[in-house]
Amino acid sequence: MTTPNLSRRGAxxxxxxxxxxxxxxxxxxxxxxxVHHLNIGQPDLHTVSPxxxxxxxxxxxxxxxxxxxxxxxxRKALAAYYNQLTGDAPPIDPSQILxxxxxxxxxxxxxxxxxxxxxxILVAEPYYTNYAGFSHMLGVxxxxxxxxxxxxxxxxxxxxxxxxxxxxxxxxxxxPGNPTGMVLSADDLRALGRVCQDANIFFVVDExxxxxxxxxxxxxxxxxxxxxxxxALDGALALAPSVLAIPELAAHAVVIDSVSKRYSACxxxxxxxxxxxxxxxxxxxxxxxxxxxxxxxxxxxAAAALTTPQPEMRAMIDAYRARRDLIVAGLNQIPGVSxxxxxxxxxxxxxxxxxxxEDFCIFxxxxxxxxxxxxxxxxxxxxxxxxxxxxxxxxIAYVLAPDKLTxxxxxxxxxxxxxxxxxxxxx
Numbered sequence: 446m447t448t449p450n451l452s453r454r455g456a457x458x459x460x461x462x463x464x465x466x467x468x469x470x471x472x473x474x475x476x477x478x479x480v481h482h483l484n485i486g487q488p489d490l491h492t493v494s495p496x497x498x499x500x501x502x503x504x505x506x507x508x509x510x511x512x513x514x515x516x517x518x519x520r521k522a523l524a525a526y527y528n529q530l531t532g533d534a535p536p537i538d539p540s541q542i543l544x545x546x547x548x549x550x551x552x553x554x555x556x557x558x559x560x561x562x563x564x565x566i567l568v569a570e571p572y573y574t575n576y577a578g579f580s581h582m583l584g585v586x587x588x589x590x591x592x593x594x595x596x597x598x599x600x601x602x603x604x605x606x607x608x609x610x611x612x613x614x615x616x617x618x619x620x621p622g623n624p625t626g627m628v629l630s631a632d633d634l635r636a637l638g639r640v641c642q643d644a645n646i647f648f649v650v651d652e653x654x655x656x657x658x659x660x661x662x663x664x665x666x667x668x669x670x671x672x673x674x675x676x677a678l679d680g681a682l683a684l685a686p687s688v689l690a691i692p693e694l695a696a697h698a699v700v701i702d703s704v705s706k707r708y709s710a711c712x713x714x715x716x717x718x719x720x721x722x723x724x725x726x727x728x729x730x731x732x733x734x735x736x737x738x739x740x741x742x743x744x745x746x747a748a749a750a751l752t753t754p755q756p757e758m759r760a761m762i763d764a765y766r767a768r769r770d771l772i773v774a775g776l777n778q779i780p781g782v783s784x785x786x787x788x789x790x791x792x793x794x795x796x797x798x799x800x801x802x803e804d805f806c807i808f809x810x811x812x813x814x815x816x817x818x819x820x821x822x823x824x825x826x827x828x829x830x831x832x833x834x835x836x837x838x839x840x841i842a843y844v845l846a847p848d849k850l851t852x853x854x855x856x857x858x859x860x861x862x863x864x865x866x867x868x869x870x871x872x
Contacts, residue, residue: 458581461574462827462840466803469810470821478814481853484823486623486792486842488709490761496708499749503742511741513733515544515717519748526751527689527700527719530655534692541721543729544739548653548703548716552617553579555699555718558728559615559647560585566649567608567616569600571794571828571835573623573651588613589830594785594794598627602636609644616641619651621658621685624794624828624840626769626787628658631686638694647725650688651701653716654790656758658685659766682758685789695721704743706791708750709761713743765791768843768850775854776841779861794825794838799864802826802839808864815856 463485470480491497514520520539527537545551552575556566562584568576570589577587590608592598605616616637620629629637634650641648660683688698703716720726733739769787776784781798799805803824813819825838843850 454582454584459574459577459827461578462803462825463574463823465827466806466810466821466824469807473810473814473819477817479818480810481818481820481845481849481856483841483843483845483853484821486706486844487711488706488791488844489846490709490764492710493708493750493753493757493761495752496704496710496713496746496750499746500742503745505741508741511544511738511744513736513738514730515542515739516741516744516748519544519744522748522751523717523719527687530684530687530689532690534690535695535721537689537719537721541719541726543718543726543733544744545716545718545733546736546739547705547714548651548701549575549579550736550739551701551703551716551718552576552649552651553582554729554732555647555649555701556580556585556615556617557583557732558725559649559699561614563612564614565610565612567605567613568830569598569605569618569622570830571624571825571838571840572617572830573619574827576617577830585614586612587830589834591831591834592625592627594625594783594796597785598622598625600627600629600633600637602640605637606640606644609640609646613644613646615647615649617649617651619653619790621654621789622787622792623651623654623790624792624823624825626790626793628685628789631690634686634688635691638688638691638697641697642694646697647699648688648694648697649699649701652685652687653701653703653706655685655687655702656682656707657762657765657791658683658789659762659769659787682755682762689719697722699725704747704750708747708753710746710750713746714740715743715747765843768845768847769793771847772841772843772850772854775851776857779854779858781861791844792840792842794828794835794840796837797839798861799837800868802835802837805861805864806839808867809856809860812867813860813863815859818852818856819860820853820856 565586700719705711784795822839825835
């Protein structure tokens with residue numbers, strides 16, 4: 446009996462390094478092993494209180510389609526939020542905001558509007574894996590621009606410029622970064638934006654983790670923040686600089702955003718894209734009309750999330766700073782492990798003393814446990830386009846409570862020792 450052939454696109458789609466080891470984790474759980482998930486950015490902190498309250502009071506008797514571009518009340522609220530970031534640049538209007546089904550759809554629409562099949566985007570590697578996943582879906586190539594932990598994952602503009610070809614249509618970069626935790630300064634954004642202007646390509650900045658920046662030490666209201674970060678004035682939260690604050694990039698800049706991590710609401714599936722380029726917006730709106738509408742109830746809740754009190758947001762950010770400090774210190778105390786300190790988001794990329802990090806991650810799930818517990822991590826090779834790059838690394842999401850992170854460090858240390866013994870025995 447024959448079956449229809451898959452498209453080449455479908456047959457060769459890359460699997461997610463974040464999720465592809467799930468069958469091993471499921472098998473471990475079936476054996477009664479407790480699996481601590483460091484592989485995925487699913488926060489364990491409570492969804493912000495205004496958002497949870499909004500879900501509880503939603504009372505419409507019909508959950509209707511929303512407008513394809515999103516409800517105007519929500520886009521107005523978002524515009525007010527973004528206009529706290531724009532500085533001297535022209536304010537953002539609700540007509541420049543397109544509400545999407547998560548930040549993922551915003552990214553998909555953006556690549557589709559910027560690129561035709563056969564075109565290319567540039568990414569700074571290691572990069573968020575869905576940049577490659579959506580590009581593959583659209584028949585778009587991904588060209589890496591190398592960054593290195595020894596350089597704090599900085600993105601030299603000349604390195605980006607050298608990677609541009611006649612097929613390049615956009616440069617896509619997260620700040621704060623996933624998976625590296627790197628934060629671009631306003632000067633970095635301006636310099637990289639100038640490269641995109643000169644090449645007449647789009648500059649797509651994924652700002653999903655904007656609030657998750659960690660000045661050192663924690664910043665009092667009357668103290669300056671390091672130049673890599675925006676200021677904390679009058680007790681306001683420190684924010685990563687936004688490309689929306691650079692007026693000369695109006696035609697080239699696109700912001701990708703989401704409620705998932707900012708408000709610990711990954712399941713809400715509400716994101717948006719922001720652009721001052723009317724032609725780009727019009728193209729994305731057509732895609733949005735084809736998929737009908739973003740979620741109705743979740744927009745209602747997401748609008749409420751924008752009213753989250755600053756002390757509640759600050760408590761969340763302080764919790765992640767403490768987790769970062771705990772896990773970075775703990776990793777660097779393990780023999781053979783090298784881990785730089787991220788300045789944003791809640792991810793890190795760390796080197797392990799193994800020849801093949803994916804094989805080690807599988808070993809941890811399939812063959813190892815410490816008193817009935819193990820950890821799941823994401824092999825970092827899948828965050829690179831350069832063959833062989835990242836093979837000794839894992840990405841860790843430090844989204845678990847401190848006591849669990851401490852236990853994860855114990856398990857990882859023991860697992861590395863057991864893996865080394867097994868490897869030496871096999872040799």
